[in-house]
Amino acid sequence: MLNSTMKKTFRAALAIVCAGTLMSGTAACGSTSSSGGDKVALLVSTLNNPFFVDLRDGAQAAAKDLGVDLMVSDAQNDSSTQQNQAQNAQSQGAKAVIINPVDSDAASPAVAPLLSSKLPVISVDRSVTGEDVTSHIASDNVAGGAQAADELAKAVGEKGKVIILQGTPGAASTRDRGDGFKKEIKKYSGIEVVAEQTANFDRAEALDVTTNLMQSHPDVVGIYAENDEMALGAIQSLGSKAGADVKIFGFDGTEGGLKAVSNGTMVGTIAQQPKELGKKAVEAAVKAIKGESVEKTESIEVKTVTKENVADFQ
Structure with a gap:
C-alpha cells in the first residue's frame, strides 16, 4: 500500500x-x-x-x-x-x-x-x-435526509441507538443530508444518535468505520449512511446482522443500493436522479x-x- x-x-x-x-x-x-x-x-x-x-x-x-x-x-x-x-x-x-x-x-x-x-x-x-x-x-438533500430519518425510525420501532456514516467533510451534500436527518430524527424521543463519523462516501472506508463503531456501540440498531456506497460497506461489515439486527438506510438509489433494498439487507434508500x-x-x-x-x-x-x-x- x-x-x-x-x-x-x-x-x-x-x-x-x-x-x-x-x-x-x-x-x-x-x-x-x-x-x-x-x-x-x-x-x-x-x-x-x-x-x-x-x-x-x-x-x-x-x-x-x-x-x-x-x-x-x-x-x-x-x-x-x-x-x-x-x-x-x-x-x-x-x-x-x-x-x-x-x-x-x-x-x-x-x-x-x-x-x-x-x-x-x-x-x-x-x-x-x-x-x-x-x-x-442539486437534489433536495435536506428533504432526503429527513425522509431517511422517518423511514429508519419506522424500521427500528422508533427506539434504540443509531449511528451516522458521514460523507466527505466540507461537501454541501454531506452537510445537507446530515442536517436533514438529524433535525427529523429528534422528533423520535426513543432514538439516540450515539456516533457520527466520516467514511468519505467510500465503501471500503465505511466497512472499517462501521466495524470500529459497532465494537464501541454493539447495541446499535440502525445506521444512516449518507450514500449507498457507504451503506454497502456497512452491510459488508455487519454480515448476517445487516437488515436483521441492524437496519441500514442509504442515499442515492444506485444500482447496488437498489439491489440491497430488494434483498432486504438495506431498509431503503433515497433515490436521486443523477x-x-x-x-x-x-x-x-x-x-x-x-x-x-x-x-x-x-x-x-x-x-x-x-x-x-x-x-x-x-
Missing part, C-alpha cells in the same frame, strides 16, 4: 500528467465527446462512484443532443487536481464550466478565476462555498453561453425507496 507521502507525490504527478494531456488535446484523465460545437468542461469529483458515472452519462447525452463538445475530467477526490483541471479547461477554450466539487469549502480557488474571467460556472450536486456561481443544480442532474447542468451551461437567463438554483426531486416500491426504480 502507498504511504501518505507517496500518495501525495502520486497525486501531484497525476495532476501534471492531466495538465499535459489536456493541453495536447487528449483525454487520458477524462473523456471528450467531440461534436464541433462550443466546448463545455465537466469537472467531476470522482468517477469511482456509480452515482457520478450516471451524472456524467446524463451530461454526455445532453451534450450530444445540444451539439456541444463536453470535456470530462475526473479529480479522483483531490481538490488540488480539480483546481488544475479548472485552469486547463479555461486554457482549452471552454465556454462554460460545470463543477461537481470534491469539497465545497475548498472549491473556491478553482472557481474564482473562472468567474473573474466572466466564464459561466454551473455547480452540480455540491455547491461552491463563498462563490456566486451562474447556477446551482442523469437528470447531469442533463440539467449541461442545459444550463448552454443557455448561459448563449446569453439566455438561467435559474439561479434548481432543485431535483428525491424519492424514498423501500422494499415495497423498489421494483419501480430497477
Whole structure:
C-alpha cells in the first residue's frame, strides 16, 4: 500500500500528467465527446462512484443532443487536481464550466478565476462555498435526509441507538443530508444518535468505520449512511446482522443500493436522479453561453425507496 507521502507525490504527478494531456488535446484523465460545437468542461469529483458515472452519462447525452463538445475530467477526490483541471479547461477554450466539487469549502480557488474571467460556472450536486456561481443544480438533500430519518425510525420501532456514516467533510451534500436527518430524527424521543463519523462516501472506508463503531456501540440498531456506497460497506461489515439486527438506510438509489433494498439487507434508500442532474447542468451551461437567463438554483426531486416500491426504480 502507498504511504501518505507517496500518495501525495502520486497525486501531484497525476495532476501534471492531466495538465499535459489536456493541453495536447487528449483525454487520458477524462473523456471528450467531440461534436464541433462550443466546448463545455465537466469537472467531476470522482468517477469511482456509480452515482457520478450516471451524472456524467446524463451530461454526455445532453451534450450530444445540444451539439456541444463536453470535456470530462475526473479529480479522483483531490481538490488540488480539480483546481488544475479548472485552469486547463479555461486554457482549452471552454465556454462554460460545470463543477461537481470534491469539497465545497475548498472549491473556491478553482472557481474564482473562472468567474473573474466572466466564464459561466454551473455547480452540480455540491455547491461552491463563498462563490456566486451562474447556477446551482442539486437534489433536495435536506428533504432526503429527513425522509431517511422517518423511514429508519419506522424500521427500528422508533427506539434504540443509531449511528451516522458521514460523507466527505466540507461537501454541501454531506452537510445537507446530515442536517436533514438529524433535525427529523429528534422528533423520535426513543432514538439516540450515539456516533457520527466520516467514511468519505467510500465503501471500503465505511466497512472499517462501521466495524470500529459497532465494537464501541454493539447495541446499535440502525445506521444512516449518507450514500449507498457507504451503506454497502456497512452491510459488508455487519454480515448476517445487516437488515436483521441492524437496519441500514442509504442515499442515492444506485444500482447496488437498489439491489440491497430488494434483498432486504438495506431498509431503503433515497433515490436521486443523477442523469437528470447531469442533463440539467449541461442545459444550463448552454443557455448561459448563449446569453439566455438561467435559474439561479434548481432543485431535483428525491424519492424514498423501500422494499415495497423498489421494483419501480430497477
